[in-house]
Amino acid sequence: MSKVQLTNVRKTYPNGAEAVRGVDMEIESGEFIVFVGPSGCGKSTLLRMVAGLESVTSGQVLIDDRLINDVSPAERDVAMVFQNYALYPHMTVRGNMSYGLKNRGLPKAEIDQKVTEAAKMLRIGDFLDRQPSQLSGGQRQRVAMGRAIVREPKVFLFDEPLSNLDAKLRVQMRIEIKRLQRRMNVTSIYVTHDQTEAMTLADRLAVVNDGKIEQMGSPIDLYNNPATLFVASFIGSPQVNLLPATFDGQHLISGDLKLSGFGDLPTSTELVLGIRPDELRLDESGPFLLRVDIVEQHGSDNLIYGGVLGAMNDGDQETEFCFKTSQDMLPDLDSTLKLGFNDERAMVFNKVTGERLR
Amino acid sequence: MKRVQFEHSAIPYLFVAPQIIIIVVFFLWPAAQAIYQSFLLEDAFGLSSQFVWFRNYEDTILSESWLQAAGFTVLFSALVTFLSLALALLLAVKANEVIRGASTYKTTLMWAYAIAPPVAGLMGNLMFNPLIGDLYKFLNAIGWDFNHKLDSFDAGFVVVLISVWKQVSVNFIFFLSGLQGIPKSVLEASLMDCKSSLRRFWTITFPLLAPTTFFLMVINITYAFFETFGIIDTTTRGAPGGATTTLVFKVFQDGFRGADIGGSSAQSVVLMIMVLALTVVQFRFIERKVHY
Numbered sequence: 337m338s339k340v341q342l343t344n345v346r347k348t349y350p351n352g353a354e355a356v357r358g359v360d361m362e363i364e365s366g367e368f369i370v371f372v373g374p375s376g377c378g379k380s381t382l383l384r385m386v387a388g389l390e391s392v393t394s395g396q397v398l399i400d401d402r403l404i405n406d407v408s409p410a411e412r413d414v415a416m417v418f419q420n421y422a423l424y425p426h427m428t429v430r431g432n433m434s435y436g437l438k439n440r441g442l443p444k445a446e447i448d449q450k451v452t453e454a455a456k457m458l459r460i461g462d463f464l465d466r467q468p469s470q471l472s473g474g475q476r477q478r479v480a481m482g483r484a485i486v487r488e489p490k491v492f493l494f495d496e497p498l499s500n501l502d503a504k505l506r507v508q509m510r511i512e513i514k515r516l517q518r519r520m521n522v523t524s525i526y527v528t529h530d531q532t533e534a535m536t537l538a539d540r541l542a543v544v545n546d547g548k549i550e551q552m553g554s555p556i557d558l559y560n561n562p563a564t565l566f567v568a569s570f571i572g573s574p575q576v577n578l579l580p581a582t583f584d585g586q587h588l589i590s591g592d593l594k595l596s597g598f599g600d601l602p603t604s605t606e607l608v609l610g611i612r613p614d615e616l617r618l619d620e621s622g623p624f625l626l627r628v629d630i631v632e633q634h635g636s637d638n639l640i641y642g643g644v645l646g647a648m649n650d651g652d653q654e655t656e657f658c659f660k661t662s663q664d665m666l667p668d669l670d671s672t673l674k675l676g677f678n679d680e681r682a683m684v685f686n687k688v689t690g691e692r693l694r
Numbered sequence: 695m696k697r698v699q700f701e702h703s704a705i706p707y708l709f710v711a712p713q714i715i716i717i718v719v720f721f722l723w724p725a726a727q728a729i730y731q732s733f734l735l736e737d738a739f740g741l742s743s744q745f746v747w748f749r750n751y752e753d754t755i756l757s758e759s760w761l762q763a764a765g766f767t768v769l770f771s772a773l774v775t776f777l778s779l780a781l782a783l784l785l786a787v788k789a790n791e792v793i794r795g796a797s798t799y800k801t802t803l804m805w806a807y808a809i810a811p812p813v814a815g816l817m818g819n820l821m822f823n824p825l826i827g828d829l830y831k832f833l834n835a836i837g838w839d840f841n842h843k844l845d846s847f848d849a850g851f852v853v854v855l856i857s858v859w860k861q862v863s864v865n866f867i868f869f870l871s872g873l874q875g876i877p878k879s880v881l882e883a884s885l886m887d888c889k890s891s892l893r894r895f896w897t898i899t900f901p902l903l904a905p906t907t908f909f910l911m912v913i914n915i916t917y918a919f920f921e922t923f924g925i926i927d928t929t930t931r932g933a934p935g936g937a938t939t940t941l942v943f944k945v946f947q948d949g950f951r952g953a954d955i956g957g958s959s960a961q962s963v964v965l966m967i968m969v970l971a972l973t974v975v976q977f978r979f980i981e982r983k984v985h986y
Contacts, residue, residue, distance in 0.1 A: 389882050409882075410889035422879035426901045435897070436887035483883075 338400045338490035338523050339365050340386065345395035347381050347547075355381040357547040358395070366521045368514075372534035372570070373544035380495055382544065383527045387416050387493050399490055410439070415484035416493040420500060421476045423468040423483075429455075430464040433482050447486075454485045457516070474505045481513070485520070492517070492524040498533065510536060531573060535559070543567050565690040568610050568683060574639055577616070577657045579609040579647055580687065588684075590655075592646035595623050597679035601693055602686075610683040613639065613660035622676025626657055628667045638665055645672070725966065732959035743956075750960035759936055760944065760961065767940045770854065771918035778858045779910060782865030783903075787895070789866075790873045800870065806863035811921055815928030818856035822929070842930065846937030849930045853938050856929065857922045865910050872906035873899070912976055919969065941965050 340363040347356040355378045363369050371379040384390040386397055388409035397404050404412050415436075423432050430451055437447045455461040458478045468476055477497060484492060494513070498506045514537055517524050528534055534541055535555040543550040543558065543566070551563045555571075562568035568576050581590040583601040588594070588609060601607065616624075629642040638661055643654030659675060667673055684693045735746040754760050789799045806814075821829040822842055833840040842848040876899065884898040900907075923942050926932060932939035932947060939947070945965065949958025 387886065389885065408889050409886045414886070416883070416886055418879045418883060420877070420879055422877065422883040424880060424884070424898060426904075435884075439888040439890070439893065483887075487887075 339363060340491055340523060341398040343396040345385060345397060346393045347385060347390065348393045355547055359549055361549065363523060366523055368517050368524045368537060368539045369542060370526045370528060370534045370538035371542050371544050372528055372531060375529055377544045378547040379527045379544040383493055383495055383525055386525060387414055388412050413489050414491040414493055415487045415489040416495065417480050417484050417497045419496040421480045423476060423479055425468055428465050428467060429460060429479050432479055433486050436483065436487050450486045454482045458482050473501055474509065477501060477509060490523065492522050494524065494526040496528055513537065531571060543570055563692055565608060565685040572612060574613050574658045574660065576610045576612050579655050581607045581609050583607060591648040593623055601684060606687040608685045608687045610685060611677045613658040615678045615681050616659045616675050618673065619676025620674050622674050624675040626659060626673045626675050628669055628671050628673060631666060633663065636663060637661065638663055640667065728959045728962050731955055732963050734956045736955050750956040754957045754960050755964060762936055763939045763941050763944045766938065767919065770940060771915055773854050774857045774861065774918040775911060775914040778861040778865055778914060781858065782862045783869050786866050786869035786873055790870060803866050804863050806860060807867065809860065811860055811924035812928050814856055814860040815925035818852060819929050822852055844934055846934055849934055849938045852929055853926055856925050857918065861914060861917055868906055868910055872903045876902050908980055915972065
């Protein structure tokens with residue numbers, strides 16, 4: 337049960353590249369925090385700074401109000417699960433799990449008890465005397481988690497732990513990680529680029545972009561109220577529909593389209609209208625005319641992709657929209673659908689700064 | 695169950711033929727020659743010979759000089775193997791940690807690899823020359839009454855030093871690539887599990903280098919047994935009083951200098967058997983502990 341606090345944390349590499357540019361964050365005890373962002377955004381660097389595998393250029397990292405900037409990784413009382421498992425190949429499963437405890441000088445009986453307990457919890461009790469090379473990917477990942485659990489650390493760190501697993505196993509392990517974390521109630525930081533993992537695991541989600549925290553909050557809050565264009569387009573699957581537009585005082589104008597129901601927007605700058613695929617609906621009097629291009633049947637619902645007639649994007653091509661609808665909706669290809677949208681839930685962003693305007 | 699048999703042509707045999715020819719010409723044939731000659735006693739001029747069964751073996755192997763050479767060879771090989779491995783490992787670990795100018799360090803450390811053993815011996819000879827040798831003067835200047843022409847310990851010191859120096863670079867290359875082959879994340883995981891870097895080295899890094907170490911051990915023992923001939927021949931020539939004579943050097947000395955072809959052949963057959971036994975032991979008992 338521990339708090340983690342980051343104050344104006346920065347990381348600059350010797351070659352001048354700035355990976356993390358001033359992050360402030362307070363993580364409450366027992367919270368499950370997920371860092372999500374595109375690759376190269378600095379989320380892993382941030383995690384590794386908490387782990388102690390990466391030095392902190394400036395700012396402070398605190399665990400339970402103790403400054404740990406210059407504390408060695410082994411003395412920070414954190415445990416990490418790596419993407420490629422990082423098991424010690426020359427040790428048995430038991431050896432892997434007890435290694436950290438042995439180095440801390442725990443009595444053998446206590447180590448055995450902890451290892452057995454963790455193995456039972458992770459259902460790897462039968463493999464304790466095997467070598468990692470004899471295990472499957474999922475089993476290896478369990479061992480890696482076991483190695484973290486036995487340490488009973490103050491903070492769990494996960495660096496894309498499910499990326500090397502196949503899709504089905506990934507879903508299973510995701511649920512298991514969440515269950516374990518709930519049960520043990522240990523503060524956890526989890527890095528991923530997979531937004532399903534991010535949405536389902538997090539108590540709070542931090543969207544990282546270009547070395548900064550773009551927005552932080554509960555997953556559903558970020559989905560419903562993204563603060564920036566980046567967050568809106570990163571969170572949500574299928575992705576939010578974006579339509580470049582300008583405001584003339586009464587209407588949003590995009591190509592030949594005129595959309596009403598908007599007010600109090602700047603007329604001087606370029607704007608982007610954002611509509612979630614599930615906020616679109618069939619509406620004979622709606623403003624959009626969608627020419628059906630592809631219909632994806634996902635089972636419970638269908639995703640219909642197509643160009644919006646009259647709406648041009650920057651490349652002077654028709655803006656592509658995705659319309660999420662029920663499974664019985666199967667329009668012919670190249671037919672057109674008249675679509676309306678819920679203007680209460682539509683979002684408008686400043687195209688240049690990415691800032692949300694309404 | 696009946697095995698499926700495919701009709702095969704002679705072409706595959708043609709492909710392996712060059713290798714087989716090389717083995718036959720350069721190993722099997724000389725080995726057979728050596729075994730045959732080891733049973734012959736020749737007169738000093740090489741005009742006549744007589745079949746004497748195992749007398750050559752009895753005469754040479756039970757002689758004091760052979761036992762001395764065998765003793766020195768074992769000690770010499772153990773020292774050269776251990777020291778060159780240990781030194782190379784230390785250098786590789788340290789060079790692997792260097793960030794600035796890393797390639798300069800590595801290239802410099804690898805350089806000695808390009809030097810042939812006899813050349814290394816010649817360089818050693820110059821450095822230990824009593825008249826102009828810097829190392830000779832230095833060792834005497836720091837209070838060591840050093841004279842490798844007279845003192846057998848000093849002579850051993852010279853050949854071990856040169857042999858180790860020559861071999862360190864080879865071992866360094868292999869250890870360095872072995873170190874770079876260890877996954878970074880495994881080292882990072884150990885960083886979080888163990889705070890003592892020395893302990894991390896012996897519990898994680900060193901066991902993961904075991905396959906490299908084993909391979910190098912085999913290579914180094916072979917090196918110390920055979921290839922150091924050039925170094926010994928250009929420095930001490932087995933002196934003083936046979937104190938630095940290795941078994942291979944003695945084969946050469948007795949056969950080519952002493953013209954005792956039969957005795958020399960008998961020694962080389964014994965040497966062959968020893969190396970064979972050594973290889974079996976290495977693969978049987980040590981390699982077993984290497985796999986993970």
